[in-house]
Amino acid sequence: MDVNTITSEKEEVVIKFAGDSGDGMQLTGGLFTDDTAISGSDLATFPDFPAEIRAPVGTMAGVSGFQLHFGSRRIFTPGDRCDVLVAMNAAALKVNLGQLQPGATIIANEDGFDAKNLRLAKYADGENPLDNRSLDAYQVIRLPVTKLTREALADLPLGTKEKDRCKNMFVLGLLLWRYNRRLDTTQRFLEVKFRKKPDLLSANQRVLQAGYHLGDTMEEFTTRYTVRPAALAKGTYRNIMGNDGIVLGLLTAARKAGLPLFYGSYPITPASSILHGLAKHKHFGVKTFQAEDEIAAICAAIGASYGGNIGVTGTSGPGVALKGEAMGLAVMLELPLVICNIQRGGPSTGLPTKTEQSDLMQALYGRNGECPMPVVAAASPSDCFETAFEAVRIAIRHMTPVMLLSDGYIANGAEPWRFPRSADIPAIEVSFARPTADGTPFQPYARDERRVRPWAIPGTPGLMHRVGGLEKEDVTGNISYDPANHEHMVRTRAAKVDCIADHIPEQAIQAGYEQGDLLILGWGSTYGVCQSVTLELAAQGYRVGHAHLRYLNPFPRNLEQLIRQFRSVLVPEINNGQLVSVLRDKFLLPVRQYNKIQGTPITVEELRACALDILGEQ
Amino acid sequence: MDVNTITSEKEEVVIKFAGDSGDGMQLTGGLFTDDTAISGSDLATFPDFPAEIRAPVGTMAGVSGFQLHFGSRRIFTPGDRCDVLVAMNAAALKVNLGQLQPGATIIANEDGFDAKNLRLAKYADGENPLDNRSLDAYQVIRLPVTKLTREALADLPLGTKEKDRCKNMFVLGLLLWRYNRRLDTTQRFLEVKFRKKPDLLSANQRVLQAGYHLGDTMEEFTTRYTVRPAALAKGTYRNIMGNDGIVLGLLTAARKAGLPLFYGSYPITPASSILHGLAKHKHFGVKTFQAEDEIAAICAAIGASYGGNIGVTGTSGPGVALKGEAMGLAVMLELPLVICNIQRGGPSTGLPTKTEQSDLMQALYGRNGECPMPVVAAASPSDCFETAFEAVRIAIRHMTPVMLLSDGYIANGAEPWRFPRSADIPAIEVSFARPTADGTPFQPYARDERRVRPWAIPGTPGLMHRVGGLEKEDVTGNISYDPANHEHMVRTRAAKVDCIADHIPEQAIQAGYEQGDLLILGWGSTYGVCQSVTLELAAQGYRVGHAHLRYLNPFPRNLEQLIRQFRSVLVPEINNGQLVSVLRDKFLLPVRQYNKIQGTPITVEELRACALDILGEQ
Amino acid sequence: MSVGNNSTDPSNGAYLLKAKDFATDQDVRWCPGCGDYSILKQVQTVLADLEKQPHETVFISGIGCSSRFPYYMETYGMHSIHGRAPGFASGLRIAQPNLQVWLITGDGDGLSIGGNHLLHLFRRNFNLNVILFNNQIYGLTKGQYSPTSEENKKTVSTPYGSIDHPVNPIALALGADATFVARSMDRDPKHLKEMLVRADSHHGTSFLEVYQNCNIFNDGAFEAFTEKDTKPENCLFLENGQPLVFGARRDKGIRLDGFQPVVVHMSDGAATTDDLWIHDESDLIKAQILSRFFDLPASEGGAGLPRPFGVFYRTERSCYEDMLSEQLRDASEQGGDGDLDALLAGSNTWEIH
Amino acid sequence: MSVGNNSTDPSNGAYLLKAKDFATDQDVRWCPGCGDYSILKQVQTVLADLEKQPHETVFISGIGCSSRFPYYMETYGMHSIHGRAPGFASGLRIAQPNLQVWLITGDGDGLSIGGNHLLHLFRRNFNLNVILFNNQIYGLTKGQYSPTSEENKKTVSTPYGSIDHPVNPIALALGADATFVARSMDRDPKHLKEMLVRADSHHGTSFLEVYQNCNIFNDGAFEAFTEKDTKPENCLFLENGQPLVFGARRDKGIRLDGFQPVVVHMSDGAATTDDLWIHDESDLIKAQILSRFFDLPASEGGAGLPRPFGVFYRTERSCYEDMLSEQLRDASEQGGDGDLDALLAGSNTWEIH
Ligand SMILES: Cc1ncc(C[n+]2csc(CCOP(=O)(O)OP(=O)(O)O)c2C)c(N)n1
Ligand SMILES: Cc1ncc(C[n+]2csc(CCOP(=O)(O)OP(=O)(O)O)c2C)c(N)n1
């Protein structure tokens, strides 16, 4: 390493890789993330894809980005603002400029700022941000990346198009140099990726090296940065995205219950990748069924559960709206079922590619009649695994449909995950009804102490019985119009769900103080920002605590008592205050709220400011 | 009238006509009700049909009943317990015995208590309730009605079957005598009904007279009863059932708005009769469309509203569950639409023929995303007219879908209605968008002071525009992924609905005290029982008031202040406490609740007892 | 399962089930005289004749009078929600390919709200039997017209007469590539039983439309086909490999002039059975022509083509659940039985020490 | 509506609209190279050619790439919800019978979630035009197989290959008694325009299936029919009253052996055009046979019957909205225009004094 570069240390860094959909920014970001993970940093990432399938090349609509936040401290969010922006073209710069730290570094590909690109990015005629001093507040490194890439590959027998496709490697190499990494890990990935295409492999490796060496040779680069390993729990880690977490959670739960997994679904953004993920794992005995619509999908899942599989269906808000009637039947049938709702911006078709938490009320109340259903919510990509497992466990142990809430932000976000060893995961106990020894008639709606009815699978001799959506007599399951029985059944179905609270962990404070001035009470994808803000404020001596609800119905038994340990409660939500309504109803408790309904996550800045306001008032 | 009968006065009477589905009890009850109405009594009626289309003759499942409550005071409910039971067969007696006042009169058709009937009614072998003193607590009048009917028609050239079909007239005649009525009104009805069947006419008239004269001749009948006219407002009255009230309300509102009415529906109990009622009135220009399912029905209604009609769809709970997605679209399109939910017992298929109020939460929250919709509820059969009118008015004036809640009890119940003169009904102002004079581009999402967008009908030159379910930019209506715009639109849609509160009447106390110890706060079909109990307790000096909510979203502006005038609030609901949840959420107010979830109305006895408990505690 | 006076299998002395062994203890709630009773009885009889096991048999229905059916069968049963029975049945077939699944639906349940699910069931060809009770009316909701109601039908919801062109269920099923398409009627127990047996024996989705009289809201809708005086003239009973003959004296037949089917009379020697169209269940095109014998019976002023009953079409095509099981088998043969730890680890892990 | 350099109607000097006058100011968001562009252009051109008025024209779609269509048409438009466009269109037709309604749907929107609505639209025969963009894939959701995807298709949701038997949209529409059934393709602007004009001129529901290339997720799905080297051999263009001839040298034809269509070669004198099947749009049975020319193109190992394009079938049947208007007219002629006070009073009133 050459002498006139110095090395300085950083606690955390946020890098945004941005370019045209075709520029391979997702891959670049992914590879840099893998190397970062291995370097021992904690990290979180979030991609932002264009809303259109393929927006026109060079336009702002076509910009694809990948944001990485890593550091030597615990990292919970992809970061509010970027320290480094890689801009492969003018549109990428324009779209992301707003997200930069003051003084941030911009690595710009000059070749992406020619007249055509500038016009497509809707810059005024003759205006080039790289020239017109509009970026003076930043440290701009302009490189003719395309040109340099072509030069590096001059002697290779590849078309210009293929050569240009390597230019992301140049940037990757440069960044690996900048953060004081070695190339070997990335080299290895490339070897795997291009196993079958040796010439592309060498091309990419060359460009990667070219970018890396540029660091050494170019005056501009005087400093390299190191980020120490974070204090992460020892163990084996992998990266995981939210929907993959659900896939693994469902597969694991089914395996641990010894039941075949059935997944019935109809594609919808951002839930589709659960279907894709499960379809890949047929050797785990998972049966995926792409139905003609959401209604058929949930009905098929119920049919599978009726047949002794664990039936699961997945969709997003508009699809859930269609499944309401069938969920009601599942509540009547008292069969296990998991409904995954990967929430997106609503109402109606809304903002399909954006994130939101606005389906909580629908999850709790979106059915006719008194129709109680347990609801659980995942807090992060890795938490999707445990929450999905929990959803299946509750569905089976309590013979009930369960709603699992996630959202687009969790689904597409990724984070390192210290995944469990299968041996350490508890089994889920399943007991199918067996013929009565003494030949006494089978009672399909007889209940155990949890008010759970037996699961009697068609094919079992002697247990023939009929189920359906009409009110039924308790114990016998016969149709009943008896007034008293109806009230009894309505209350029994409610009590059955309430009693789940006896079989879930009590709510814990997940950061900061156990009691004090402010409780930040969240659910779902606000987990990261709540953690960050709480740890930060607690470190500054504020008596702040953070509790994050996985169980939204029923609530953990100790929730009210835990809440009352604090002078104020702040509920941040990416909706108009839905959990707030539930808390007010349940506990007659005035809670403060922070609501952002912009299809984007709440930032640390925003939540911190809100928390400080409240603390200030006290 | 013969000398040895005396006449005594009664303030109120409850009569239950009960027999086999084939015995014509609905007609009998209806005719007696008409005569009662004309006699000036106030009254309320409720039929109970067998759950099955045609249950086997003579079985308890096959019993059909009609209950009439009339009196010289205001009558608000069909009555808790019966003073008189007409039992045409053994099953009818068995089914209704539980509903009788101590000492009630039972008029039993002996011929309906033969061995076969007793067996079908599941009486123990050889047991006949008319003989075994089990009815000693009651005054039993046993008559061989069938035999007497045949005798009365002995010389007529009719088959026994046809003759027997007249036996209900015998009972009717007897009751008309008992309550000191004359036969002429009923005669007239029969003349109309049997205009085309002279022999059936004379047969029915004969039997009617036979029954009437039996009163004079038979020793057993020593007393006739009179019920003085009630202090009803002067005017012209008619009887009205709930769903007919909705039919008339919709037709009237459309007429007053000068818009064609479009009703898209898919049959479902207990909403179907709205479709039937409207289909009869094609000469009012109403277009009824029986769609292939509930989704197509609401979509067609939205399409009709898009085309400048007032689109309405009607269904019951399970159907509403299917319409959720389309309602979300209507919220986005900001077009007028009325969704009628005639609630029934739930969840799922539940108890289709029974009543319940358990779809309130679904009405408020049963859609994905932040999807606010006004909700209004009818309180009684005649109130259906005004509430339906209001629903249409709000939908048009505020360009929004509106949910109208009724239930099976209101739908099938009937009461006298002092119907308005069309001239006295205010017009509903409609203003379709007109081409901009200056040719400036049309802005489909520009808003007036109520945040209402223009209604621009396809076919209007110059106003071409596109609408849809994706989030749109305010003013222009173009698709927009802009974060700030999304939050602005979510809040605008909410504010638009909230602002309806400025255009509805403030909440009034509808009975009893304006302030005091207990407010009975109800909604929907509990109106009658709330009124009865409140008037009764207030008369006894308890400081009780009754307020009944027609507007469930938004609430009237003064609701909280009105509630706080009372020491306690009692909310009776035929569900598990749904309005209670909303009130707790909105006002952080501990409210008392009385919940009955038996598919049947709350009785005066039940609510009185609950109210007295609360008053007692104070 | 009430066991009546035993009759036993001579071969092995095992108890043989009788029709009534497939009946539940629930009172049947259909109107007296409803055609549903006959269908129930024939189904129970056929199951007994075929020596089916109650615990291996499942009846799944939607909502409607007809859909009450499962409550009366001493087997497993699900009375689901309106129009969605195909979804539940599909999931169950995938979960438990060894069960025998019968799907009970009505003209409203199956062709109005549930039409799409039925079509997708047909193309996926799950191995189960669909019995569509066609009474050309909505019975349970008290008499509105249905998708199969004739044009201009006056009902509570159409006092001025209906204006929807009716669905032709057989033509629709053929258009949707159903692999077994047949029609029968409640009033002909022998034929109905025969069709039930045929449906059961077909591997794939068997679609059996049954004309069923709703004597309360649509009484006599099928009189022309069911009453003995008109039946012979209006009904054409299809038998594979046999000429299309009908008429009280079996003296009429169907011949094809080009593509136009015409009625020929054999009595007046105008034709002999040799001139007649020979029914071929495997011929989709001919089945499609037969499905268009659909106008009013001659007795009611129709064009005079009789209404066909029997198996219109039958073909073999792999069933969805069989192919899925195969994929699962192949997958585990290749991928192994699924190593959970390998799955959790994924392709790329690292250690934190 | 931007008014380009004027061209005027010589007869009356009125401004004549051009294709671009039907284009909105919104950027079109389809992928570069998507077949949707061509369809959009042809529709705009045809509307201009037919001198349609933008304000009297409405485009209603569901959800999908194809369903973005209304945003690009300077007419009235509704981008509704997935699969439900027929509902909205039906209501609008009833409310405003004078508007010209076009319904835009896809193979997923119209045949998966929306199949049932489409079928009921067909039988009710509302007077509107349905254009189904069939790209045999779910485009907007990024590449899952659709109901029209060929068997064993490998997609993100079916990595082991799909196992659903594909829908035959033409056969389905015929089975559902559609009154106008036609097929065209994005890559043949002339034919597509012709079909659009035909669809527009039909009074009733016109169903036009358009093969559309999704160059991102299903590129080349229809190559055999669209590429000039294979097109002549694989495409059979139907013309009413004309013999069924195809082939680069128009030397091949279709003859019927009984009911079996066979390819005959005229070059080798084996047949002359006189032997060939003459297309008759009004013949439902023949249309049903044509709809079964559906196996793989010969070039891809199919049986060798070419794929028909053009109008398979066309018939007249009254439209729902026309019959409804008639009922309303009759009703008010009899019942009068509806006396509100009489309505409110009902049949039985009494006075309280
Ligand atoms: C979602 C839903 N919509 C509507 C209904 C009301 N409903 C019950 S059965 C039925 C139609 C019954 O007709 P059909 O399927 O022909 O059965 P049938 O009673 O004639 O045997 C309807 C509309 C319902 N139960 N659920
Ligand atoms: C209720 C609902 N379910 C699912 C989706 C997701 N979705 C949008 S378009 C689509 C299918 C699109 O396929 P197709 O109709 O063929 O249109 P294409 O994109 O291929 O033109 C799906 C499943 C949705 N938007 N709404």
Ligand code: SF4
């Ligand atoms: S209504 Fe009709 S179909 Fe239903 S049970 Fe009665 S007779 Fe049968």
Ligand code: SF4
């Ligand atoms: S995904 Fe396919 S169908 Fe959709 S716009 Fe792109 S190319 Fe066209």
Ligand SMILES: [Mg+2]
């Ligand atoms: Mg029916």
Ligand SMILES: [Mg+2]
């Ligand atoms: Mg498609």
